[in-house]
Amino acid sequence: MRTVIKSFNVALLFLIFALYCHSQVYAAYPERPVTLVVPQAPGGASDALARILAQKLSGIWGQPVVVENRAGAGGNIGLSHVAKSKQDGYTLLMSYEGTQAINVSLYSDLQYDPVKDFVAVATIATVPFLCVVNNNVNAKTFEEFIALEKSESNMTFGSAGSGSVNHLLGEMLNLAAGTQLTHVPYKGAGPALTDLLGGRITAVFTSVPSIAQQIESGKVRALAVTSADRSKQLPTVPTIAESGYTNFDVNPWFGIFAPKDTPVEIVNKINADIGTLLQSAGMAKSIAAQGASPLVSTPAQFQSMLDRDIKKWATVVQKSGAKVN
Template structure:
């Protein structure tokens, strides 16, 4: 009798696993939608389109990018949290939205950890401190000197209150002992445009979103936020080199699905992503954008997110930042 019960239990377990295995083997069988909770033209959009195109080629199914910007990434992110957990709606976002928003919004309509399934990281990239051609400072040290000469007169733009661009400026003010006025925008591209147009003194912008403007001479890059110089702009010194000791920020970008995504589908997308990240043409695209590939397992990604939520919570509290 025990043998029969064991046999029945084994068959039942096999049948329980069968749909999940079949789903992973067949996935995807139709169009996959990747939501980007930021504006077109920024780093998140750039990475999403690069990865989306490669996944489409690999899966032989269309992968479309849907930009749903607003509320610091909350609108697009919430739409994925509420989507069916079948793998056909994914989220490409970055540390700024997924790890900072929990501390920024009192009534966030989702839990950044519980309501999502981490799939894998894509890359990390530093931010560049840029100034327009009308700004007298030609070096980072000169920028600091100008800021100290007339506190509050110089300004810097960001993608909105609580964005990485904003908090980098807050961190710089505290650690360098300067005061510059924050000007929030609805997206980084608008801030960059106003730096180019001379309507804004400076901005922190991710390397992918601004490197073309730097190379074309439309703006000057005075410093990079990472602990080491960026290969894409090797002549740009780090903020630490400029005298702000231990300054080192290089946010990550990654892919999530809604909570409850079948483990087999998570494993498949994660494995396919890791394979794509090693492709020479993808490495070339990431390098041109100033990105460094970051391959991680879903569990490693979950741990990284939890750690960064705690890290940014301290920064948000110290800066006294509130969402718009």
């Protein structure tokens, strides 16, 4: 009997020691530079938020966090790269609602699965979008704009490309309001905004940071915010929901993903560190400067958001018949 008890105690000690060593390995993460992949070109919201986060995480971790832009194919190049990366926490993805939740409904030949090939780590922020029109449009309010479109039926809206959030927001409005705005795709948001300023297209749905300066200078007119709540940066602009479309609520999120099977201890550590940062005054100020609002979540909460939004956008894509170029 004593031999059995002794053997049990030895086994228990080995188990405790193994668990201790296991936890210590992950507690030391990261021990070398971390790459944060952005699947869009430099200059956009994803890139700006990634660089803010990288700088702050580098300070906490004592290791460089290097932002690497891998743009192309609607974000699919960057996502495919991360999906195939080593599952050790040293290659992370800064994604957003457009690429992670919409592409799966638009592309039939994706080289990755947005759910099965990734683990949701942490949300970073939400960035509200606006319905903006050029100054030649004879409408001062969103309600007047809808009425004008229905009477003229020759209005257009530009986007950063077919299948982008900008595009599908216009399609959502057509479905919700019974309008027939004609989509004009561009190769990026910049050219679309240029043509809006020049009066060559009627409207765009774009993020607050990308157009706030032109709104404040009176070069274009903001009619409504796409989120359920008004923008803190432009509090006088009403929401689309306030115009009677109560279910219209799009407030795109940005967040961090890792390759599937990344150790849960690493996922939880990254989530906790990002959560601490997001609740700091300095980080909140940096994010607010981008027209965004910090968003803290657990990995499970983030995964639920992704699952919900994949279903939401799949419905929009199906009903609108939206296609990529």
